[in-house]
Amino acid sequence: FLLAYRSAPHVTTGFTPSLMVYGRELQLPEELVRPALTKPQFSTSYAFQLRQNLMEIREFARQNMGIQMRSQKERFDRHAKPVSFKSGDWVWVYEPKRTVGRCPKLQPQWTGPWTVARRRNDVLYEVQLGRMKKFIHVNRMALADVKKTG
Known part of the structure; x- marks a missing residue:
């Protein structure tokens, strides 16, 4: 070879x-x-x-x-489609985690919905879920279609 x-x-x-x-x-x-x-x-x-x-x-x-x-x-x-999120947008974050003993195919791959706190640069966003904040690449984010109630 x-x-x-x-x-x-x-x-x-x-x-x-x-x-x-x-x-x-x-x-x-x-x-x-x-x-x-x-x-x-x-x-x-x-x-x-x-x-x-x-x-x-x-x-x-x-x-x-x-x-x-x-x-x-x-x-x-x-x-390629340019993706941009605004501060306050709700997003899903792709975080594939596997739990031992459970079928990996049926485990959730997306977490959230997270709130976009701020944009750091073209491809990096700070997202927030409760008190937890993370910097996430735009390729691991998807816009969440969440209806606000109240």
Whole structure:
């Protein structure tokens, strides 16, 4: 499995992991039976050339990673919905806790409803349940449809 992983080009970098680490491609089992058509040329300055090649490969990989990161962000942003809570909103908080001896599938995953006390930054909110306060990431919160009585 590792030979296949190390000898296959990675989508993000565009290079094989063996080329990124060792500066050369791995010799595959099929090449032991049937030798490659070209033999590698080694000179007296092999170490210097290897270092230059590794520096170039890593620079190309860094550029490819930047391109991949931007495309992944664009793909994520296409379907992402911005979520914002106001102070005083009622929310459910995702806290999966398992009690030993009870069926985990039937245990409650959400606690609350909590009250949003304040917004710390774009993704972190302080929520309050009675006297207990916690900072919760927005991905673990859902707006509670609670009707206030009284």
